[in-house]
Amino acid sequence: MEEACSGFTRFDFCQILDATDNFSEKMIVGWGGFGKVYKGQLPGGLNVAIKRADEHTAMLEVNSELQLAKLQHANVIRLLGWCIHGKERILVYEFMQNGSLDRYLCARIKGPLLDWSKRLKIIKGLVEGLVYLHKHPMLSIVHRDLKPNNIILECDMTLNISDFGSAKTLSPDVTEEHTCRVVGTSGYIAPEYASRGVYSLKTDVFSFGILVLETISGRKNTILDKRGDTVGDLVRDAWCIWKDRIRLHELVDRSLGHGYDIAEVVMYAQVALLLLCAQEDPVDRPAMTDVAAMLSSESMSLPMEPKEPSALSEGGAGEDTYINRSSRTIDITITSSATVLTRVRFIIDPEV
Template sequence: MSVSEIEAKKGRRMKRAVIVAVSLAVVSGMLLIIGFYICRSRTKLKERNEVVVHQNNGGQNEDLELPFLDFSTIASATDNFEINYKLGEGGFGPVYKGILEDGQEIAVKRLSTSSGQGLNEFKSEVRLIAKLQHRNLIKLLACCIQEEEKMLVYEYMPNKSLDSFIFDQTKSKMLDWSKRFPIICGIARGLQYLHQDSRLRIIHRDLKASNVLLDSEMNPKISDFGMARTFGGDQSEGNTNRVVGTYGYMAPEYAFDGQFSTKSDVFSFGILLLEIISGKKSRGFYDPNHSHNLIGIAWILWNEGRPLDLIDECLGETCTLSEVLRCIHLSLLCVQQRPEDRPSMSSVVVVLGSECALPQPKKPGFFLEKDSNVAHGFSNLN
C-alpha cells in the first residue's frame, strides 16, 4: 500500500471519528435540552396545580378522598395569613381569604392549636363535609394536614355572612323582602338535605346568622360543621354532656339536658327566621332594659293580633304581607317548647312553598315574661 493510500485511509478514519464525535455531542446536547424542558415543565405544572399533595404527612391524606393543598400554597394564597386577608374568627380558629395562582378565590379556616379538635376529629369533619353536595351548603374544596397545621379550604363567599346584613342599619336596607324570603327558603332546603336527603342524618347543632354565608347572588349556604353530629339507620336523637353551640339559638332540651335531634336544629331555624323578619338579634333581648327576649316579643304580638309589628322597619312596603305573616306563624311553631310540637324541616319547606293550613302555636320555649306592656314599645326599637 502506497503512502498516499495510507494517508487517505487515515483521513477517512479521522473524518468518521469527527462525524461520530459531533453527532454524539449534538445528541447529548439535545438530550440535555429536552431533559431541561421536561424538568422545567414538571416544575411549572406542579406550581400551577392548585392541589399539591404534601408527601411528608405520614399518609394522613390516604383515607379522606379530598384534594390536599400544602402549607406553602395556602400561605402564598393568603400572603402568609396577612391580617388584611382575615375574614373573621370562628369557634375553632380564624378564617382567611386567599387567592390561588390561577386567580381562584378561596376561604381558609385555620384551626387554632387551642381549638381542642384532634386529628381524628378533624378527619371526621373533613369526611363529613366532603360528602355533602347541595346548593345551599358551603362547598369544601380541599384541606391541609401538615405537622401541627390543620386547615379547611372552602369556596369563597363574596357577600360574607347573613348577620353582616340583617343586623347592620345600612346594609339591612339592601335586603328587602324579595331577597330575604328566598334566603329563608334556601336555608330551609339546606337543613332538609342534612336531616333527610343526605346519606347520613346530620344535626348541625350551631345554626345561626353568622353561619349562613351569601354568594355573589345572595344565595344562602350553611357553613361551619365543626359541631355537627351524624346519625345512621333509624337513630334520630342523641345526648351529650358537652353542650356546644350558641346560646340564644339552642333548643331548651339541648341547652338544659344535652339532648339534640333534628328538632333542635328546627328550633334554631325558628330563631333565625325571627331575626331575619325583625332585623333584631335574639340574644340582644337578654338585656336589663328589656323584659322580653325576641321569642317573647313575637309571642305577645301574636297573641295581641299584631304580629306584623315584628317586621323590620327598613323593609317598608317591599313585604308581601301574606308571606311575612306565614313566616312569623311558622317561626313560632319551630320554637315550641316540646320537640314533638315542632315541624320537621320537610314540613317547613312545604309550608314556605304553599298556602296549607297551619296549627295554632302554643307558648314557645325560652319565653321570658315580666311586663306585657313591653311589646307595645317594640316598634320604637326598630
C-alpha cells in the same frame, strides 16, 4: 385526617401562606369554634376561604367537618381542598363574595340590601339545605350550631350552610343522642340541648325558627339574664306581636319600608313561632320536611295556631342555667353574640 381528605386537592403550606399574606389579620373574614377564616387568592386568581384550626380544636371536629364536606347540595358550602403542615390543619373552601348573613342583619348600611324577596330566598334556601341534611340517604345530619355567622351568601344571595365542626350524624333508627359536651351559640341553641345535652334533628329546627325571626326582623335574639329564659327577647317580642295581629308589621325590619307582603310575613312568622311553641318538648316541633310543605302550600295556611312557649311566662335565664343536672359532669361551650367563646365545666353531685 389524610384518609378523610381523599378526593380533595392537597395544598402546599407555602400556597396557603402566599394566599393569606402569611395569615395576615387584614385577611380575616370570620372566626368560630373551629378557628379563624381568612380570605385568600390562589395563583390562578381564584378567591378562597381558608379555615385554620386553632390549637384547641379537637381532631374529631376537623375530621367531622371533612366527612360532612363531601356532601353535595346547592345550599351546602363546597370544600375545595386541605393542608396539613406540622400542627397546622387547614381546610380550603370556595369563597362567597357576600360573606355571612350576620353582616346584613342589624346593619344600617348592608341591611337595606336585603329586600323582602332576598330574605325569602334565604329562608327557602335554608329550608332546602336542612331538608337535605336531615333526610340524607345514609345518615341524618344535625348541624348543632346554626346561626347567621354560619350562613354564607353567594353574589346572587344563594345561601350556603357552613361550619360543620360541631355537626353530628344520627343513624336511621336513632331519633336523638346525648352528649356531655354541649357546643352552641347563645340565642340559637335549643333548650333541651342546652340544659340536658340532648340533640336531635329538632335541635336544628329550633335554630331555624330563630333564624327566620331574625331574617324577618333584622334583630338579634338575645338571651335575657333573668331566671328561666330559654328562648330570648326576640321570641318573646314576636309572640306578643303575634297575639295582636294588627301589630304584625312591627316585627318587620324597618329598613324594608312597605316593601313586603304582609300575608307572607304572617305565614313565615307563624312557621317560626310554631317551631318554638313547646320549648320543653321538641317532639312538638315539626320536621323540616313538614316546614318545606307548609311554605310551599299555595293556600299559605298552616294546620294549627302556634302555642305560647311556657318559658315566656317564666322569665329568663342567663347562660349559667345551661347545666345538665342528670349527669355529674358536663362541658359547655357557648359563643355569645359578641363572638366570645366560653368553655365551662360543671361538676355536679346529684345527691346535693
